[in-house]
Amino acid sequence: MAALPARRALLLAAALGPAGRRRLPRHHAPAAARLSSGAGGEAEAEGRAGPPALLRHLLLKLRATGPVTVAEYMREALTNPGQGYYTRRGGIGDSGDFITSPEISQLIGIWYISEWMAMGKPKAFQLVELGPGRGSLTDDILRVFKQLTSLLSKCDVSIHLVEVSPKLSKMQALMLTGGKVQSNPQEESAYMKGVSKTGIPIFWYRDIQDVPPGYSFYLAHEFFDALPIHKFQRTEKGWREVLVDIDPEIPDQLRFVLSPSSTPATENFIQPEETRDHVEVCPEAGVIIQRLACRIEKDGGAALVADYGHDGTKTDTFRGFRNHKLHDVLKDPGTADLTADVDFSYLRKMTQGRTATLGPIKQQEFLKNMGIDLRLQVLLQNSRDTATREQLLHSYDMLMNPKKMGDCFNFFALLPHHRLVHPDKKHKPESKSSLPPVAGFGELLLA
Numbered sequence: 165m166a167a168l169p170a171r172r173a174l175l176l177a178a179a180l181g182p183a184g185r186r187r188l189p190r191h192h193a194p195a196a197a198r199l200s201s202g203a204g205g206e207a208e209a210e211g212r213a214g215p216p217a218l219l220r221h222l223l224l225k226l227r228a229t230g231p232v233t234v235a236e237y238m239r240e241a242l243t244n245p246g247q248g249y250y251t252r253r254g255g256i257g258d259s260g261d262f263i264t265s266p267e268i269s270q271l272i273g274i275w276y277i278s279e280w281m282a283m284g285k286p287k288a289f290q291l292v293e294l295g296p297g298r299g300s301l302t303d304d305i306l307r308v309f310k311q312l313t314s315l316l317s318k319c320d321v322s323i324h325l326v327e328v329s330p331k332l333s334k335m336q337a338l339m340l341t342g343g344k345v346q347s348n349p350q351e352e353s354a355y356m357k358g359v360s361k362t363g364i365p366i367f368w369y370r371d372i373q374d375v376p377p378g379y380s381f382y383l384a385h386e387f388f389d390a391l392p393i394h395k396f397q398r399t400e401k402g403w404r405e406v407l408v409d410i411d412p413e414i415p416d417q418l419r420f421v422l423s424p425s426s427t428p429a430t431e432n433f434i435q436p437e438e439t440r441d442h443v444e445v446c447p448e449a450g451v452i453i454q455r456l457a458c459r460i461e462k463d464g465g466a467a468l469v470a471d472y473g474h475d476g477t478k479t480d481t482f483r484g485f486r487n488h489k490l491h492d493v494l495k496d497p498g499t500a501d502l503t504a505d506v507d508f509s510y511l512r513k514m515t516q517g518r519t520a521t522l523g524p525i526k527q528q529e530f531l532k533n534m535g536i537d538l539r540l541q542v543l544l545q546n547s548r549d550t551a552t553r554e555q556l557l558h559s560y561d562m563l564m565n566p567k568k569m570g571d572c573f574n575f576f577a578l579l580p581h582h583r584l585v586h587p588d589k590k591h592k593p594e595s596k597s598s599l600p601p602v603a604g605f606g607e608l609l610l611a
């Protein structure tokens with residue numbers, strides 16, 4: 165897939181708040197795009213001799229211990245403490261590799277408010293974002309909350325950000341608090357805390373388990389696709405795991421190999437009824453979804469997962485992006501964003517029935533249900549100049565066109581069972597349920 169257009173209109177930001185920031189989807193490509201070699205190496209680009217530090221580290225490791233799983237390779241490339249793509253560069257290539265569409269974040273803010281109201285306006289809630297990137301989504305959501313102050317005035321709202329990258333957490337702090345934060349606050353499980361420009365307390369954690377229990381709304385926007393996956397290939401001799409090794413032909417180059425026999429992962433992660441020949445599994449995503457489901461079951465709330473993904477149908481989706489262009493996943497580790505489509509069927513399975521699930525629903529349907537068409541009409545009527553109107557239409561096309569983000573970006577939700585099934589209804593199916601529909605999701609599907 166070619167590079168993304170560099171400028172996009174702020175469709176809904178314009179509707180709800182001051183416009184001005186321009187962002188792009190973090191990556192956008194057909195799921196099974198083939199990856200090509202050839203992007204200039206970091207060492208080349210920086211004019212250094214020998215392989216860059218992370219590749220050197222991986223080469224040493226591979227020489228010492230043999231091939232590693234794709235999951236281990238991906239973890240090193242993205243979150244190695246000194247040299248990972250997120251940890252060192254803060255996920256920023258020359259022109260920013262992951263920048264999420266702001267049009268959606270305003271609607272997400274509205275989704276939480278709508279769920280909060282549907283659940284009887286609890287007196288307090290935590291908004292917990294996993295992998296907040298630069299913090300702009302939370303910033304937009306806080307703007308929506310600010311605009312709805314009269315509605316939320318009696319509600320005790322706090323923000324909790326789960327972020328492993330020190331570099332990104334600094335950027336988030338700058339965006340959300342103007343940089344006024346306290347590190348390692350005593351008597352808190354958070355590693356940093358501050359107060360938003362709008363007066364809401366914000367806390368940072370490395371792990372979801374550190375977030376205090378309580379009624380919470382969770383958000384994972386392009387988070388799960390950044391977690392390490394295992395890859396498996398069906399062979400005549402049975403399932404084999406795809407591993408990363410040194411290419412014996414070309415110095416300092418990595419290549420994929422198949423494990424000579426089955427590995428613990430092939431035994432544990434491949435279902436006997438699997439029909440695909442190539443499968444990707446993200447156990448870390450499974451563990452996190454399990455934790456979210458337990459928390460929602462116990463303390464209440466909801467989770468919204470927005471990501472590129474499929475429902476257990478796709479095969480080879482592992483890919484790299486650098487400066488909005490496809491990038492060979494094995495080339496220059498640490499300099500590119502590596503991602504794999506989220507398998508929503510796996511996430512659904514990992515809730516173990518503790519919560520109900522809705523979706524995945526395609527972005528175009530979710531946004532239609534959230535009223536994007538009406539918003540566009542109002543914005544077009546209110547904008548006088550042709551350039552703004554063109555930008556609005558362009559932005560709408562990027563979000564809704566099935567060939568762009570409309571079909572491949574999905575929304576998926578976890579909700580307490582009682583949010584979807586009236587307690588009376590279980591016993592008296594004929595009784596009329598007064599439960600409001602869940603915004604964004606048309607038909608209600610129970611897990």
Ligand code: SAH
Pocket residue numbers: 190243250251255262263264294295296297298301326327328329332370384385386387390391
């Ligand atoms: N949600 C943002 C950014 C997505 S990029 C957006 O949609 O634009 C992925 C984010 O997840 C980054 O903030 C990255 O540092 C963070 N991340 C990656 N692996 C993580 C992990 N294991 N735990 C917590 N955060 C992680």
